[in-house]
Amino acid sequence: MSPTESAITLTVNGSRRTVRVSPSTTLLEMVRTRLELTGSKECCAEGECGACTMILDGEPVNSCLVLAVETDGSEVTTIEGIGGAGMTPLQESFLTAGAIQCGFCIPGMVVAATALLERIPRPTESEVREGLSGNLCRCGGYSRISAAVMAVAGGNAAT
Amino acid sequence: MTGAGLGLSTPRVGGTDRVTGAQRFAADIAIEDVLHIALVHLDCGHAAIEEIHTSAATGIEGVVRVFTAEDFPNPVPRFGPRFADRPVIATGETKYHGEPLAAVVAVSKEAAADAAAAVRVEYKELPGVYSIDDALDPDSPLVMDPGLRTGDDPLADSNVRQRWDWGWGDVDSTEAELVIDEIYTFPMVTHFSIEPHTFAAAPEGGGVTVWSSIQHPYFLQGTLASLLDLPISKVRVHAPDPGGGFGGKGFPKYEPLVAMIALELGRPVRLVLTLEETFQAVRRTNARLQLRTGFARDGRLVFIDAIEDFMMGAYADIAPRVISKSSYFAAGPYKVESVRAVVRGLMSHTTPSTAFRGFGAPQMTWAIESQMDAAARALTIDPVEIRLLNLAGPGEEIVPGDRPADGDWRQALNIAAERVGWGEPLLPGHGRGISVGLKASATAGASYCILRILHDGSVSLIAGTSDMGQGARTILSQLVSENLGVPMERVTLVMGDTAVVPFDYSTSASRSTVFMGSAVVDACQKAIAELRGKTAVQHKVSVEDVVFTPGQISIDGAVYTLPEVLNDVFGAVPGEIIVTGSQRGEGDANHPLGGPASFYEVSCTASEVWVDFETGDFELVKHITVADVGKAINPQHVEMQDEGAAVMGLGHTLMEHLILDEHGRIVNLGALDYRIPTFKDMPATMESVLVENGDGPGPGGAKGSGEGGLLATSPAIAAALSQATGVVIKDLPLTPERVWEAMHGGDEGHEQ
Numbered sequence: 001m002s003p004t005e006s007a008i009t010l011t012v013n014g015s016r017r018t019v020r021v022s023p024s025t026t027l028l029e030m031v032r033t034r035l036e037l038t039g040s041k042e043c044c045a046e047g048e049c050g051a052c053t054m055i056l057d058g059e060p061v062n063s064c065l066v067l068a069v070e071t072d073g074s075e076v077t078t079i080e081g082i083g084g085a086g087m088t089p090l091q092e093s094f095l096t097a098g099a100i101q102c103g104f105c106i107p108g109m110v111v112a113a114t115a116l117l118e119r120i121p122r123p124t125e126s127e128v129r130e131g132l133s134g135n136l137c138r139c140g141g142y143s144r145i146s147a148a149v150m151a152v153a154g155g156n157a158a159t
Numbered sequence: 160m161t162g163a164g165l166g167l168s169t170p171r172v173g174g175t176d177r178v179t180g181a182q183r184f185a186a187d188i189a190i191e192d193v194l195h196i197a198l199v200h201l202d203c204g205h206a207a208i209e210e211i212h213t214s215a216a217t218g219i220e221g222v223v224r225v226f227t228a229e230d231f232p233n234p235v236p237r238f239g240p241r242f243a244d245r246p247v248i249a250t251g252e253t254k255y256h257g258e259p260l261a262a263v264v265a266v267s268k269e270a271a272a273d274a275a276a277a278v279r280v281e282y283k284e285l286p287g288v289y290s291i292d293d294a295l296d297p298d299s300p301l302v303m304d305p306g307l308r309t310g311d312d313p314l315a316d317s318n319v320r321q322r323w324d325w326g327w328g329d330v331d332s333t334e335a336e337l338v339i340d341e342i343y344t345f346p347m348v349t350h351f352s353i354e355p356h357t358f359a360a361a362p363e364g365g366g367v368t369v370w371s372s373i374q375h376p377y378f379l380q381g382t383l384a385s386l387l388d389l390p391i392s393k394v395r396v397h398a399p400d401p402g403g404g405f406g407g408k409g410f411p412k413y414e415p416l417v418a419m420i421a422l423e424l425g426r427p428v429r430l431v432l433t434l435e436e437t438f439q440a441v442r443r444t445n446a447r448l449q450l451r452t453g454f455a456r457d458g459r460l461v462f463i464d465a466i467e468d469f470m471m472g473a474y475a476d477i478a479p480r481v482i483s484k485s486s487y488f489a490a491g492p493y494k495v496e497s498v499r500a501v502v503r504g505l506m507s508h509t510t511p512s513t514a515f516r517g518f519g520a521p522q523m524t525w526a527i528e529s530q531m532d533a534a535a536r537a538l539t540i541d542p543v544e545i546r547l548l549n550l551a552g553p554g555e556e557i558v559p560g561d562r563p564a565d566g567d568w569r570q571a572l573n574i575a576a577e578r579v580g581w582g583e584p585l586l587p588g589h590g591r592g593i594s595v596g597l598k599a600s601a602t603a604g605a606s607y608c609i610l611r612i613l614h615d616g617s618v619s620l621i622a623g624t625s626d627m628g629q630g631a632r633t634i635l636s637q638l639v640s641e642n643l644g645v646p647m648e649r650v651t652l653v654m655g656d657t658a659v660v661p662f663d664y665s666t667s668a669s670r671s672t673v674f675m676g677s678a679v680v681d682a683c684q685k686a687i688a689e690l691r692g693k694t695a696v697q698h699k700v701s702v703e704d705v706v707f708t709p710g711q712i713s714i715d716g717a718v719y720t721l722p723e724v725l726n727d728v729f730g731a732v733p734g735e736i737i738v739t740g741s742q743r744g745e746g747d748a749n750h751p752l753g754g755p756a757s758f759y760e761v762s763c764t765a766s767e768v769w770v771d772f773e774t775g776d777f778e779l780v781k782h783i784t785v786a787d788v789g790k791a792i793n794p795q796h797v798e799m800q801d802e803g804a805a806v807m808g809l810g811h812t813l814m815e816h817l818i819l820d821e822h823g824r825i826v827n828l829g830a831l832d833y834r835i836p837t838f839k840d841m842p843a844t845m846e847s848v849l850v851e852n853g854d855g856p857g858p859g860g861a862k863g864s865g866e867g868g869l870l871a872t873s874p875a876i877a878a879a880l881s882q883a884t885g886v887v888i889k890d891l892p893l894t895p896e897r898v899w900e901a902m903h904g905g906d907e908g909h910e911q
Contacts, residue, residue, distance in 0.1 A: 024269065038187035039180020041402070043353045044434045048830035051353055079180030091178045095170050098795040101803060102628030103177030104354040104402030110178060129838040136830065138353050138403050139628045140806025142838045143845055144799060 204823015257439025328497025354402025596870025
């Protein structure tokens with residue numbers, strides 16, 4: 001352990017975790033390497049692609065831009081914390097809508113869309129496109145991703 | 160869930176893991192005691208390396224070692240899919256912005272990155288070849304050491320790496336009523352897979368194990384075996400499903416460097432490129448296409464006389480194949496009396512270009528189709544009509560003596576026209592365009608698989624295709640399920656490990672459904688034959704009396720399920736049916752491309768735009784793609800792919816281009832500065848339509864698909880823009896600035 005490391009305690013996906021991190025460790029790096037939760041992805045590492053999206057104290061964030069030390073005492077939800085034992089209707093909707101191609105952007109999309117629906121339970125399609133515009137998908141699955149979100153918006157989930 | 164017949168849109172196999180974050184990509188795989196590599200590069204395109212000072216870097220805590228060319232055999236080993244011209248690490252000079260000249264190994268990513276920044280390089284920037292004009296200028300420096308060329312190459316003293324002369328008929332004596340003579344350019348664009356390229360290696364069992372986000376693990380295995388002088392069996396490549404490939408992850412890039420470092424250190428190492436480094440590692444071949452196209456008064460295409468220059472980059476990679484294979488089809492999907500094409504593949508001090516979805520065809524299509532529109536305007540013929548007049552009908556040749564048209568392409572065009580509302584009145588500021596693109600598929604190659612029917616009747620299929628988003632696992636599972644009558648959820652695919660999975664030539668050229676799909680059908684048929692044979696012996700009847708229908712066997716009216724049959728034939732000691740399947744395309748050594756294409760991938764795009772005359776910005780009101788796919792084994796998957804290709808096509812049409820400065824540096828490195836399509840760039844309406852006439856060589860008459868949607872994007876949108884504004888733009892991308900300047904009489908010029 002480096003002398004500059006410090007211990008932080010936070011809640012990740014409902015579990016309290018204490019982790020020692022260096023001042024420059026990002027939330028993404030900590031979650032992926034220290035907590036071994038690799039569902040959150042790294043692409044641009046500068047907050048431009050959304051692949052690393054997590055929910056930090058209720059707000060979606062690019063976890064590559066958040067320093068781990070800043071999250072002391074915070075509550076973090078990663079893709080692994082979405083849905084618990086089964087999948088959420090949103091996740092099911094991604095599957096049925098054909099919204100998943102390579103899948104690398106999908107964890108970030110799901111987390112961002114989950115946060116979006118919490119903020120705006122009945123979004124218009126343009127609100128979905130606006131709300132997810134910080135999440136890039138190079139497979140070009142945007143239409144189906146937005147259809148997947150719209151299908152469950154406002155409790156539209158097929159039951 | 161049961162039933163996965165051909166033509167059913169069963170959900171994505173592997174989708175659940177992708178939507179829950181459980182899917183492990185190359186960077187997610189835990190490797191014990193792994194060290195981290197960071198690369199060192201220079202801030203210019205072309206430089207002589209004079210001295211590399213590593214002491215400050217090695218002094219940083221956690222740094223294990225800094226590797227430079229001196230740490231590798233002399234001369235530094237070279238490799239490449241067409242020519243062995245790319246060194247494992249830069250030696251003597253760097254030839255493109257981002258070429259690694261040192262690799263720092265450390266216990267953490269942070270330490271490696273800090274140390275890479277602390278490596279001090281004395282270098283002298285050299286004049287560089289950064290454009291097509293530079294490459295053709297006899298006074299420019301030579302990018303490639305002439306000594307690396309083989310034989311007595313007459314082009315050795317130039318930056319032309321290779322030249323092709325295609326043609327037929329006699330252009331000079333072909334009479335034309337109208338000749339359109341124009342120059343089109345297609346920019347450098349980068350693949351931008353959301354998963355950055357990831358490589359790792361570890362010594363294992365007297366050889367090496369490598370992890371890579373690669374599309375063609377067997378090609379990598381062969382490259383490493385040859386470079387490291389190891390038997391192929393001592394090189395194991397783990398190829399987890401790539402997080403997007405699009406051709407950029409096809410051929411080896413930095414795996415040889417990583418493998419050699421692992422062997423030298425005797426420890427596992429990993430290199431994950433930054434997004435900026437991926438921009439510097441892979442790109443599409445940019446092009447300048449000068450076409451003189453002759454037409455008869457009735458719109459008949461009579462000749463094409465072309466000079467086509469493609470800028471390959473600092474090392475050839477697979478670009479010569481990209482160029483030759485696309486330019487050979489000089490008239491795309493059209494019949495034409497005579498063609499003369501001079502095609503040059505140029506070396507430059509830029510990122511080596513490589514395969515990229517469409518494999519040269521989007522570049523060719525941009526020029527060929529824009530010429531069709533120019534002719535339609537000049538001859539006042541409807542753009543749909545001029546295309547219908549010239550498109551090859553089923554069985555008609557597009558290159559004399561070569562594989563004829565294998566689809567009803569006019570049908571596809573008519574559907575696109577109908578869906579976009581062709582001929583209906585347009586609102587002010589609106590315009591429509593339509594276009595056709597053709598890409599030739601694989602000319603040769605082989606795919607093998609192993610199919611095991613386990614003693615409970617479930618199936619394990621071991622197949623080497625890379626599932627990089629196209630849904631190969633789904634399609635291959637459906638083929639097993641359909642042929643054997645085993646429910647999808649009882650079929651498991653094993654992929655991505657060359658130690659276990661048999662050879663597959665590549666995951667490229669939209670070949671997997673046709674090649675690996677046929678291999679899987681072959682395996683299923685062999686398994687059925689074996690089941691029938693064993694059952695006949697068990698029941699003491701002749702094989703002809705044993706009737707297989709998917710999921711069951713019947714003998715003289717008595718019906719047995721698969722598990723019953725297996726239990727029956729193996730008795731108390733469990734066993735399994737193990738068969739192999741294969742599909743080989745041998746090619747033809749006398750064919751200019753090594754063989755005719757196994758099928759053509761043809762796509763029609765029709766687009767309606769609305770242009771904001773104030774700003775030059777425009778919106779896509781409607782964007783239709785029609786793909787001639789033979790048979791869609793999973794229609795939803797095919798549509799997803801086709802829509803995705805269309806969106807990728809919007810990228811190079813509307814916004815994407817790598818911009819170089821006078822030092823050969825890419826100035827727009829990074830997601831925001833480069834910009835790819837986002838949710839907000841989506842057309843208001845986007846549709847994908849499939850034409851299924853069962854006329855392909857794959858299972859159920861399938862052709863490959865998934866690239867088509869971007870082939871004809873640019874000319875369709877540019878034509879729509881022309882109709883709306885009256886201006887014609889011949890350079891991509893169609894940025895608002897470029898459109899505005901063209902509309903206001905500015906000199907649109909030809910950027911290179």
